[in-house]
Amino acid sequence: MDIIEAYKFCPICGQANWQKEQHSMQCQNCGYKIYLNPCIGGVAVILDEQGRLLVVRRSKDPAKGTWHLPGGFVEVGETIEQAIEREVQEELNIKVRAEEYLFSIPNRYQYKGIERYPLDFFFRCKIVDMTELNIDLSENTDYAFLSPAEINIEEFGLPSIREGIRRYLKK
Ligand SMILES: [Zn+2]
Numbered sequence: 001m002d003i004i005e006a007y008k009f010c011p012i013c014g015q016a017n018w019q020k021e022q023h024s025m026q027c028q029n030c031g032y033k034i035y036l037n038p039c040i041g042g043v044a045v046i047l048d049e050q051g052r053l054l055v056v057r058r059s060k061d062p063a064k065g066t067w068h069l070p071g072g073f074v075e076v077g078e079t080i081e082q083a084i085e086r087e088v089q090e091e092l093n094i095k096v097r098a099e100e101y102l103f104s105i106p107n108r109y110q111y112k113g114i115e116r117y118p119l120d121f122f123f124r125c126k127i128v129d130m131t132e133l134n135i136d137l138s139e140n141t142d143y144a145f146l147s148p149a150e151i152n153i154e155e156f157g158l159p160s161i162r163e164g165i166r167r168y169l170k171k
Helices: 078-092 161-168
Strands: 018-021 026-028 033-035 039-046 052-058 071-073 095-106 109-111 114-116 118-129 140-146
Touching: 039 052, 039 078, 039 095, 039 140, 052 078, 078 095, 078 118, 078 140, 109 118, 114 118, 118 161
Parallel strands: 039 118
Antiparallel strands: 018 026, 026 033, 039 071, 052 140, 095 118, 109 114
């Protein structure tokens, strides 16, 4: 179920009197409207000098234990580039610059039984400083630099990341 089905009571007036549409619902008591919007995810495509792709192994669900690309959700007030640079720093202690927008892919997964709809923006990133690379184990258990020949799409767990890897390999 998505968030529109999960909300029972209006957060403004506390009534349970919703008019539900496909991507929104409106409280019939106070008029407050909730939209089903995607949240924005930033995904880092980081290549080393040999052209190998930096991948990380997820330590948490969804898709725990599968390969993934560094990145995360954009916080309020951030650009997508800033979010990617911050997330890469947090996850791997690497400084990167998000240089080039590549493409966006809608994602979908469940968190505590609720459907989430991130829209993932992929950016090619330049490594600025990797000398203190150090993985944050609360987010990922492992990392690797993989050459195109070493990449197996099936080992990437989240559908949008898998599709992003497929497009990256085509280039
Ligand atoms: Zn209301």
